[in-house]
Amino acid sequence: MVSIKEVAGKAGVAISTVSKVLNGYPNISEETRNKVNAAIKELNYIPNSIASALSSKQFGRVALILDPKRQTQAIDQIFMQYLLGALDKARELNLEVVTIFTSMIAGMTAEEITGYFLSQSISGVVLYSLSKEDRVLQHLIRGQRFACVVVDAPLVNERTTAVGIDHERAQYDVAKKTIADDKCRQVLYIAGRRDGYVTEQRLRGMKRLAEEQDLSMLVRQGNFSELAARNIALKYAKNKDVVVCASDLMAIGAMNALIEMDIFRPVCGFDGITLMGYVGKQMNTVRQDFYGISSRAIEEVKRLMDGEAGRQVIMPHSIVKMYYKDIIC
Amino acid sequence: MVSIKEVAGKAGVAISTVSKVLNGYPNISEETRNKVNAAIKELNYIPNSIASALSSKQFGRVALILDPKRQTQAIDQIFMQYLLGALDKARELNLEVVTIFTSMIAGMTAEEITGYFLSQSISGVVLYSLSKEDRVLQHLIRGQRFACVVVDAPLVNERTTAVGIDHERAQYDVAKKTIADDKCRQVLYIAGRRDGYVTEQRLRGMKRLAEEQDLSMLVRQGNFSELAARNIALKYAKNKDVVVCASDLMAIGAMNALIEMDIFRPVCGFDGITLMGYVGKQMNTVRQDFYGISSRAIEEVKRLMDGEAGRQVIMPHSIVKMYYKDIIC
DNA sequence: CTGTTAGCGCGTTCAA
């Protein structure tokens, strides 16, 4: 393994000079810089990030915290997009990413997690699908010891940035469009899980729409479950003229129920994932760019690690008409 | 951050003594060991893995190389299982895992990748779904510079272990069962991608069965694509009395084609993933424990890093009857 | 502008 020492030797300069060139320090002459760069190229030298981390103490490793508990295919797909977006961007920004599943830190206190992260030189954290009930991670965020980015949770402080689409508005938009298409008045709204931040936000958007348009609305908790949504639709859809769901998966469940009952109701979903469920109908949904959101989350965590203050970042969304199912290749 | 020095201070011993306790060296008195352990617990000390890696040079970080190029839901699901299995086991064995997508090393030569890994203190590599055409990674494996574990590829050398089910036998088993159930004679076999090792192995199993049972068989490349399989089935299934597919996804495609043609043929698949495709029929498939395979891969990479020789590890599989679709929750 | 020096936290000889 070629080290900085060899580079220094070949270039005929001191080790620290090489280090300065590497890290873009200003006070280096053109000539020296060229010599060093030549040696680096010639030896095919790559700085040892481990040593760099140890020495500088400010090398940023970022922990990605994913919760694969809720095992559904849709989630898998979203997580892969999150992972891809984060890893690509991290490589671009020269950050190292540590993937952590919540099962690995289950049962630990915030202090223990803090100690663990510190021992791993982790100084940034990205949290996906944080539950409202998760006291430990909430505490970790409030501690402000790490640069935190929360995806889809409205938490902001000096060291915490929130990244995500405007769920309130998105739910409003997609429902409005669906309702307008068919002039509906009686809404069945199948909401997500009680412990999710987005559930609350989406519900708020739906309520606003109902108020504005003077709609009658029945709200049930579908817990993001296809089966639950199916049962809710079986029970309540008959007397309604539109079914608005807080996720695509639930929309599929609702659609299947409608087909089973042999009645037609417009349905809309949320997420814009590529589902495999065959329905043969079209529906409106909110499309999110999970890759882009995660990519942005990494940018934001870097920004926090550079000392800037936390903030809220709203990512764009779009309303699209999807057909189930488009054959996937 | 609490360091080894503080532990040593509190325990009233030298730093090196603490280190020895930590790493399980033999020549430490009970008394000293207890003192040190007490101090560790009291201070809530966690060794700094970065420093440890730098110092020992043999600390094993393991790179997980995933290729998400082929974006299908099924693949996402499998990858998540791979990731979960690997990360859980790595935490158990105290290894650090670095997740790497092939896009991040695309265009690099084997030497460049080697340099990159060395600079990251990576000494073990797990390769998933390696393509037969991937000269660079093959070269990396042959170089034997890293402890390699390949999942689902039959590559073994002094520093390389192969982990996976016996695809040849699994394909043989599942097809045999399917054929026996319906006494079929004319087989349409929809194979995977030409560049996949498993494609070759599964085909071999199928050929063996055809030979043994004196079946007539037509083989087409479905490339693991639902659409391709659908088209193949539309074209050839009519004159056959069974459709054997090298993946569940293709089996779904074939089934849809059969439904469209309004003919019945037994179908079997491969993988045992939880599909969302609605078919309403049952079929045999091979169930693999992706989590367990990946978990085992980590164990094997650790074994290699400990100096043991590469070998072949056959993981168990089972033949199950699946119903499409079981509603997922 | 460049080189010397002192660590970062830990593993590992080698004396004692």
Add this chain to the structure above:
DNA sequence: TTGAACGCGCTAACAG
């Protein structure tokens, strides 16, 4: 059985 001392590869003062 223990501890002092050195070094892993690198960064960051400081001195020149």
